[in-house]
């Protein structure tokens with residue numbers, strides 16, 4: 001039975017880039033492609049991307065449920081909120097009802113983040129953990145995050161897997177990491193972590209280390225990230241049996257890079273533009289962390305969550321479904337100058 005797809009977050013960095021990549025992709029046959037938006041202007045914009053707008057306020061559970069069931073949507077890509085779970089639960093339940101009515105397999109992909117598999121979430125970092133590790137779900141269930149916001153995000157991941165299972169919905173946890181490169185959508189074109197490093201540096205006129213030596217994080221160019229979203233969609237539409245639920249973790253990363261190298265490349269690019277006083281990366285003390293927190297609008301304890309820490313998660317499952325990233329992990333360092341230019345152009349003073 002042919003599928004109807006709903007993509008959310010399409011005015012965002014990842015969702016907008018995905019929608020653009022889909023216009024360049026010859027997907028297997030499907031019925032319709034909807035893009036969830038919140039305004040008439042956004043609805044106009046998505047029509048230019050060969051998709052049909054669905055104007056919905058996600059807080060209106062009744063309308064969300066009715067819209068999904070009436071349109072017989074059978075695949076939802078959620079790219080809106082990695083921390084809370086309220087909207088996803090409504091959508092998963094509606095997908096369950098579509099399955100009851102049509103007998104068709106239904107699929108829910110939730111976008112989480114590498115932070116939820118890092119030291120910030122209480123995950124071990126003394127060894128590499130592949131996204132195909134059979135203990136990953138157990139680790140997620142038993143982790144004790146040192147920060148409340150991370151506890152909430154982990155609970156969301158658990159809730160999605162468990163709710164989807166009970167409504168017979170196939171769930172996938174899509175894990176973006178440090179994503180970089182210019183977004184290709186009609187809305188937000190910049191990413192999160194590189195922007196945090198640049199914003200903080202611009203305010204303090206210096207780039208600061210916030211990690212112990214050796215801290216690493218997985219990285220991925222935005223086009224490679226969206227290529228994995230597309231590859232998963234292609235597999236689902238082709239009727240291939242993707243692993244899901246407790247085995248449905250898909251990290252989009254071509255490998256890891258040391259934060260120290262990222263800071264250094266960004267510091268050089270900022271110094272070249274006279275945005276910082278020197279290309280030397282300094283070590284942040286407590287008072288500096290407080291100032292970085294002001295620049296990033298968060299308590300000083302969460303600064304490292306925004307732009308540092310260690311995550312040793314590695315990609316395996318994506319390669320098994322045929323994903324082939326084009327950019328090496330180190331390409332983020334070569335691309336740092338362009339990233340700085342892009343972010344400076346896009347952030348407000």
Ligand SMILES: NC(=O)c1ccc[n+]([C@@H]2O[C@H](COP(=O)([O-])OP(=O)(O)OC[C@H]3O[C@@H](n4cnc5c(N)ncnc54)[C@H](OP(=O)(O)O)[C@@H]3O)[C@@H](O)[C@H]2O)c1
Nearest residue numbers: 009010011012013014058079080081082113176179188192
């Ligand atoms: N970018 C990264 O490097 C990265 C890495 C790891 C994880 N993630 C996670 O991936 C998700 C998407 O990231 P992103 O960088 O694409 O974020 P983004 O650029 O901020 O986009 C967020 C999208 O969600 C939409 N949205 C927010 N609240 C909504 C609501 N209540 N109802 C409907 N739509 C709503 C926004 O629509 P409006 O334009 O209407 O506000 C926008 O389209 C986030 O949860 C993020 O934490 C991102």
